[in-house]
Amino acid sequence: MKMYIVEDDDNIINILERIIEDKNLGQIVGKSNDGKKGLEEILLLKPDIVLVDLLMPGMDGISLTRKVKALEPNIQYIMISQVSSKDMIAKAYESGIEYYISKPINAIEVETVIKKVKEKMNMKQKLDTIQSLFSEESNGHEIKSKEKEEIDNYIEGVKQVMRKIGVAGEVGSQDIIDIAKYLIETNQTTSNFTIKELCSRFTDNPKTMEQRIRRTATVGLINLANIGIEDNINEIFVEYSNGLYNFEQVKIEMDYIRGKTKKRGRVNIKKFLDGIVYYGKRL
Structure with a gap:
């Protein structure tokens, strides 16, 4: 599972990298400190999951997600933020961010949330596979x-x-x-x-x-x-x-x-x- 991190705090990036690598949660294919650079690299690298900070200089996480979502709808997003405003979190959900990790970073929470995202992606993949298999078979014989x-x-x-x-x-x-x-x-x-x-x-x-x-x-x-x-x-x-x-x-x-x-x-x-x-x- 390929992952990309967009976060303006290098310490947070380092913590996330260690957790992801130590828990074998996936492969980090890139990282950036600002939204504009992150947007370019995400479209180029096409990761499966993007961990994105909500508030960043240049381009915030919500704007970045909306732009990428329009071009790469299958990428999943995890928001990283210490913002507790429900209105702000609701806007993040509207943009396509469905999961949330709060600051300060907690290893158990990171592992749990990433596993949930991976389970969701596996579910979609399995359903797509089943639909493909049965569309090729005659009349879906009972098994x-x-x-x-x-x-x-x-x-x-x-x-x-x-x-x-x-x-x-x-x-x-x-x-x-x-x-x-x-x-x-x-x-x-x-x-x-x-x-x-x-x-x-x-x-x-x-x-x-x-x-x-x-x-x-x-x-x-x-x-x-x-x-x-x-x-x-x-x-x-x-x-x-x-x-x-x-x-x-x-x-x-x-x-x-x-x-x-x-x-x-x-x-x-x-x-x-x-x-x-x-x-x-x-x-």
Whole structure:
């Protein structure tokens, strides 16, 4: 995993380098003390992860991230700052920075955050690989190699995720579990189906089932938005706001709750279902 550091304090850079190397967290391919130089080198080196200071001379971390994000959307960002303003951190999240390391630097926090970013990237890579494999095969034949006990464990993991985001008791929770179980048993993703096709496997009224699922997923979105307003570095918020939903939609919902907009956040059901299956298998 290639990493690049943009930080105006050489001592912080040295500390981060030691932690990353000692913990075997990745390979540092470059570093810079100002945003303008960092922008040029990041576009040239194309690292997987950029650790960027929020406040720097020349070009701040938020501006740098926005510029790079427009050209290299797959690069992940970790903000380094001692700024505690929630408004400032919210602006950083809006620019595409999803993870946060506070100053003074703590080795355990650095290791934990970098591992979370790597897990997120691995999840996306696995989902992309699965989708690619099944698009090449004919009609996604069912794969029944998993033992029942393993599948049951995965489904229990799905239920745990639903409890974490506060939707376990919602009317559409069983519908979500049914589809998750089917996807796990057949080793498929939602890319092989329309939502109507998936729901039709369980009911003669797929539209109603889809509406139940959407309402349930929307409750989870609202719950995460409220968590983010209270604490936008909360572990559940950071983990699931971009893993189950589009973070920009979570942010819109946060702004709606704050009274800043009349728009509501929207749910991508396919992303939600694929994400909940992925996290269910991890727990």
